[in-house]
Amino acid sequence: MGDSTLWVAALTAATAVLASWVTSRGTARAARIQADAAAATVQADGLRAARRSAYVDLIEQAQRMGDLYWKVTDAHEIGDPDERLATLRDLRIRLRGEYAVLRQRVWVADLEGPPEVASAADLLRRSTSANYRALDAMIAGEEDAGRRFNDCYAPFWESVVHFVGVARTALHATRI
Template sequence: MAALTGATAVLASWVTSRGHTRAAQLQAEVAAAAQREARRHELTRSSYLAFIEQAHLMGVEYRQTPAILNINDRERRRTVLEEHRGQLRVAFGPFRHSYQVVALDGRSAATIEASDRVFATSGRIYKTLGAIAAGSRDPRVFFTDLHDYWSAIGEFVTAVRLEQSQ
C-alpha cells in the first residue's frame, strides 16, 4: 500500500510539474505575441505619421505654386515652374519612400487605398505643372488637383483613425 501511495504521489508531482511547465510556456507565448503586436502597431503608427508628415511637406511646396502661376510673363513662368518642379522632385523622394512603407505595412485595405490616392494625386499635380509650364494646360487645373490632393490626405487620416479604433 505504501508503494502505491508513493507511486501515486510521484505521478501526481510529475503531472503537476508538467502542468506548471506548460502553463509557463503558454504565458510566455502570450506575452511574446502581445509584444509583437504592440511593436507592429507602433511601427505601423510611425509609418502613417511619417507619410502624413511627408505629404504635408509636399503641400508646403505646393503652397508656393500660386505665386508662380501668377507670373504674367509666360517664358519667365515656365522657367520658374521648371525650377519649382525640380524642388518637388527633391521633396518627392522621401514622400515616395514613406508611401512605400505604408503600402507594405498598412493594416487595412482602406488605409492602403487612401495612401494610393494621396500618392496618385501628388503625381497628377506634378504632371499638371509640367503641362502648365509647356503651355498645354490652363493654370486653374492646378487648383482642382491641389484640392483633390488635400481631400485625399483627409481621407487617409480618416482611414487611419478608423483602423486604429478597431
C-alpha cells in the same frame, strides 16, 4: 499495525509524487501559454510600431508636398514673368524630389499593410499627378493653368485625409 502504517505512508508518498507531477505539468503548460501570449503581444506591438512609423512618414511627406503646392500658388502670383517662371521651375524640381520620397514611403506603407491602407496610400500618390500636370501647364504659360492647379489641391488633400482615416482605423483595430 506496523504494516498498515507502511502502506499508508507509501500511498501518501505516491499520492504526493503524482500530485507534484500533475502540478508541474500544469505549471509548465501555463508557463508555455504565458510565454506564447507574451511573444504574440511583442510581435503585435512591433508590427503596430512599424506600421505607425510608415504611416506617419507618409503623412509628413504628403504635408511637405502640400506646403510646396501652396508655394506654387504663391509663385503664380509673382508679377515679373521671368521671376515667376524661374520660381515655378525651381518648385517643379523640388516637387519631383519630394514625389520620389513620397513614392518610396507609399511602397513602405504598402509593404506594412493592411490592403486598405496600401490602397489609400496609392490613391494619395496618384492624386499628385493632376497637380504636376497643371504645374507643367503653368510653366508652359497656359492661360487657365493656375486655376487648374488650385482646383487640384482639394482632391489631393482629401486623399491625405482619407489615408489618415484608414491608417488610424488599421492601427486601432483590435487584431493587427
